[in-house]
Amino acid sequence: MSHRGPDGVPLYLATEDEDTALLRAILTSGMEAGVFRAMSLPAAVAIVENMLDLAITAVQRRIDADLDTLTREIVDFIFRGLLV
Structure with missing residues (x-):
């Protein structure tokens, strides 16, 4: 897996407007x-993106990573931090 876009630019350097438009709108x-x-x-936006990137990193470190538990915990963590 690569953290680079089709043009080879690292995703963390990609333009924010284009890649985060849906997340920013939500x-x-x-x-x-x-x-x-x-x-x-x-x-x-940065917090949500970085939390979601944890799943990618987990798989890169261990192909048999428990993504079900990780994603459930990430979603719970994000919503607890965002909800009023």
Whole structure:
């Protein structure tokens, strides 16, 4: 697995607007509706993206990683941090 885009650029250097548009829209809508707590949008995007990257890293380290448990815990952790 590679953490690089099709052009070879590391994903952490990819343009934020393009790659995070859906996530930013979800977070913005949730904050505006009062479902998610108000916080810095760039910080919220970075936190969610980095938590989700843990699954990729887990598989790279151990091909038999327990992704069911990991993803369940990641989702729970993210929502507990975002919900009002």
